[in-house]
Amino acid sequence: MNSVLTELQEMMRQTFSFSAEQVRPENKLxxxxxxxxxxxxxxxxxELKFDVSLAERRDQLETIGDIARIxxxxxxxxxxxx
Amino acid sequence: LRRVxxxxxGVVSPVGTGKSxxxxxxxxxxxxxxxxxxxxxxxxxxxxxxxxxxxxPDVEKKRLGQLDRFSQFALAAAREAWxxxxxxxxxxxxxxxxxGTSIGGAGTLEAGYxxxxxxxxxxxxxLSVVAAMPNAAAANIALDYGLTGxxxxxxxxxxxxxxxxxxxxxxxxxxxxxxxxxGGAEALLTFGVMxxxxxxxALAPGDAEHPETSCRPFAHDRTGLVLGEGAGxxxxxxxxxxxxxxxxxxxxxxxxxxxxxxxxxxxxxxSGQIRAICAxxxxxxxxxxxxxxVAYxxxxxxxxxxxxxxxxxxxxxxxxxxAAGIPVSSTKALHAHMMGAAGAVEFIAAIMAMNQATxxxxxxxxxxDPECDLDYVPLVPRVLHQPRAVMSxxxxxxxxxxxxxARHC
Numbered sequence: 001m002n003s004v005l006t007e008l009q010e011m012m013r014q015t016f017s018f019s020a021e022q023v024r025p026e027n028k029l030x031x032x033x034x035x036x037x038x039x040x041x042x043x044x045x046x047e048l049k050f051d052v053s054l055a056e057r058r059d060q061l062e063t064i065g066d067i068a069r070i071x072x073x074x075x076x077x078x079x080x081x082x
Numbered sequence: 083l084r085r086v087x088x089x090x091x092g093v094v095s096p097v098g099t100g101k102s103x104x105x106x107x108x109x110x111x112x113x114x115x116x117x118x119x120x121x122x123x124x125x126x127x128x129x130x131x132x133x134x135x136x137x138x139p140d141v142e143k144k145r146l147g148q149l150d151r152f153s154q155f156a157l158a159a160a161r162e163a164w165x166x167x168x169x170x171x172x173x174x175x176x177x178x179x180x181x182g183t184s185i186g187g188a189g190t191l192e193a194g195y196x197x198x199x200x201x202x203x204x205x206x207x208x209l210s211v212v213a214a215m216p217n218a219a220a221a222n223i224a225l226d227y228g229l230t231g232x233x234x235x236x237x238x239x240x241x242x243x244x245x246x247x248x249x250x251x252x253x254x255x256x257x258x259x260x261x262x263x264x265g266g267a268e269a270l271l272t273f274g275v276m277x278x279x280x281x282x283x284a285l286a287p288g289d290a291e292h293p294e295t296s297c298r299p300f301a302h303d304r305t306g307l308v309l310g311e312g313a314g315x316x317x318x319x320x321x322x323x324x325x326x327x328x329x330x331x332x333x334x335x336x337x338x339x340x341x342x343x344x345x346x347x348x349x350x351x352x353s354g355q356i357r358a359i360c361a362x363x364x365x366x367x368x369x370x371x372x373x374x375x376v377a378y379x380x381x382x383x384x385x386x387x388x389x390x391x392x393x394x395x396x397x398x399x400x401x402x403x404x405a406a407g408i409p410v411s412s413t414k415a416l417h418a419h420m421m422g423a424a425g426a427v428e429f430i431a432a433i434m435a436m437n438q439a440t441x442x443x444x445x446x447x448x449x450x451d452p453e454c455d456l457d458y459v460p461l462v463p464r465v466l467h468q469p470r471a472v473m474s475x476x477x478x479x480x481x482x483x484x485x486x487x488a489r490h491c
Contacts, residue, residue, distance in 0.1 A: 015144065016144070037147075037148060037209060037212065038144055038147075040208045040209065041147045041207075041208055041209055043208070044205070044207065044208040047205070053205075
């Protein structure tokens with residue numbers, strides 16, 4: 001979970017030029033002033049990077065911490081089913 | 083009668099980005115045709131194209147996912163045109179975008195299909211829809227410059243951008259708009275699209291020893307067209323508006339003629355072409371231009387056997403005995419067939435020929451075809467004596483013929 005969060009934060013800093021303050025786990029995506037198309041694209045990048053599917057859990061992706069948690073969960077589920 | 087000024091022009095082409103390097107290349111005979119470098123090219127029979135190999139999109143990285151290559155070309159051409167026009171204050175609501183493309187975001191579509199059908203990846207890029215839509219180029223231009231009037235896309239195969247320019251002029255002439263960013267863009271050099279063209283048997287197979295000479299309009303040894311890519315954009319403006327703000331007027335668009343053959347999907351038809359040329363000349367007559375004023379014609383000249391012969395016949399019929407005295411050239415020998423961008427780029431070439439009083443040559447025309455017997459300005463540029471007007475022809479699959487005339491200002 002923590003390594004996923006760290007990687008996610010790093011990706012967000014690179015993609016959106018965010019500061020460390022902006023990518024704190026409790027921050028909500030909707031407050032970060034990211035264009036709606038860019039969010040969709042970023043989620044796709046995450047899917048490719050972590051090889052998971054997030055689209056069906058879109059409504060659970062509220063904070064940065066949520067995203068990391070959902071990615072970890074999806075990775076665990078995938079491992080279990082493999 | 084409202085008149086239409088050209089106040090800015092921009093080009094992205096296989097022979098150069100920027101209108102100056104583009105036109106210099108046309109005059110010096112520098113070819114932009116080379117062995118094509120795309121995934122799976124080894125499976126193509128036709129391996130030459132007018133591919134732009136050094137293009138660097140000048141947009142924010144985070145926006146690139148929204149922009150198919152054809153939109154990237156369009157934005158670059160539009161930027162050059164808009165910057166030359168130097169428009170600072172304008173009425174956004176009476177300003178529009180009139181752009182052409184034959185396919186739109188072919189590369190985006192094909193990348194998605196490759197994921198699904200080839201790589202067995204069960205998803206596509208999430209912005210595929212907005213990147214691939216044919217109106218993406220026009221929409222992105224409207225976004226960049228805040229043009230909130232009409233934002234239209236014309237898809238009329240090889241005549242797309244000529245039609246876009248012509249329709250923009252009509253909108254200005256009838257007072258519907260004051261300013262238009264008009265032109266066209268194309269980026270169709272993908273494996274699937276090239277295979278489709280290959281299957282149609284319209285492409286030049288490519289000269290193995292000298293690939294840069296593969297396109298030979300009007301020549302006895304011509305073997306077909308060569309696909310190209312790029313964009314051309316013009317800022318068109320109500321003449322009074324342009325003069326009032328002290329703009330430098332590059333030229334006036336003084337004639338637009340349009341027709342459809344309604345005969346065959348792909349076979350060129352002289353009668354339809356003649357009607358379009360004559361319609362453009364009749365339109366130009368309203369602005370004081372007569373056929374004898376046409377000092378240069380940038381031909382459609384794709385280098386297909388039937389096309390070049392038919393166009394020759396049409397020019398002769400439309401201009402009568404005067405046709406023999408008009409320098410006609412096809413610059414496609416160098417920049418290849420840029421499809422939805424061809425009309426705009428070639429109209430710009432014609433305007434630059436007029437303003438620099440020099441007609442670009444038809445390159446690779448070493449062996450004339452007896453059936454193509456006009457003055458095609460073979461191999462070397464021609465000095466034009468105080469040219470008053472020039473013409474550009476675009477004849478499309480689907481039968482549409484579009485002809486534009488520009489007048490010296």
